[in-house]
Amino acid sequence: MSAVEPTDASLLQAIARGRTDAFTDLVRRYDRRFYAIARRMLGRDADAEDAVQLTFLHVLERAGAYDPAWKGSTWLYRVLTNVCIDAWRRRRLDEPVAATRAAAVHAPRTAERIDVERALARLPAEARIILLCCYVGGLSYGEIARVRGISVNTVKTQLGRAKRQMRHHLEERS
């Protein structure tokens, strides 16, 4: 048994060749990381699981188009953020009644968690996904820039603004 873990890139190439075990490995490697971002982006467990599932399905369908010039994780986070952003677009446009009903069945959480979620929900979608890639995903500025198709400077500006807004919202409530 080899002690060396396959890289993300080699897993993606194996998936493109139809290796289902590689897909299973990739899901195991990324499901928690993806979920952590999707959950904070979308605010609901069911929406987050749905987004992560869709992300993996897209990965499976599109692995054939993976270009090894990309770092594997950067390519994967592009797929995830594209799915999460579109899920947020649909969520935001939900009929108000349906949204309220869904919010009411949430499991109780700590006041602090609720504050963070409220503060996050008030950030523009683009700023939020960038903040989450940085603080939850642990991606570098350069990786976030590639993931979202923007410049490193824009990443820094968006992060700075998002952090100021988060701090403001959290201080407002405490």
Next chain:
Amino acid sequence: MMTSETDEVLRALLRGAEPSRRLAERVAAEVRRRAARASRAVAPRLDLAASSRGIVSVRLGRGLTTAEGPRARAVADAAREQLRQYLAGERAFFDVPVDLSAVPPFQRAVLRSAASIPFGTVRSYAWIAAQAGKARAVRAAGTALGHNPVPLLVPCHRVVRSDGALGGYIFGTSLKERLLGLEHETPLYVGSSSTRIVCLHGCPHERRIGADRRVVFASIADARSVGYRPCKVCGSRPVSRSRERA
């Protein structure tokens, strides 16, 4: 608060979202389900009728076109191609005119409300009735949608029951379910990371964006906030709305 302190607070507060243990199993089950379904999914064959003012009717049939004159023929051809792209997940909006001149006023109001439902979202029959100006006429709104002469182009499949059940559909509930599933997975705003232009999915410019350059946005405003600009061909048009000529 110092920046490094803010960084730590954020890291701590944002930690701790755990998926259910079944998430990986759920993904595997969905992959199997799709593999089994893929061979069965066939695009519906549609009969189209057009006047010189727009599409008059869309029906399940044998792929026939009824159109008199070159203008009606051109509208029908454009609609057929856009419907094909939509059903293949390659398009998220229609820009062919519909001709509702033969439709009675209340039904026309109902269809206009349905036409305003954004791509990928759903509304209730009660919402439709209220939008059409008769909040209590929920059943009548349902009947009006059930007689939609131009399904797909006017997206009556985006109307579901308030209790979350699917409700009926002129082309059958299994197609309704498929359409909602398709829209659920199809993005609306797609930008190109090389040109920094954002398009509606299905715009001819959007179709030229390579796989590695596709970045999805939640709105035009979001795209602008990170330095993208709307496409001049599709960017300023209202979405999910067929132009109506009544």
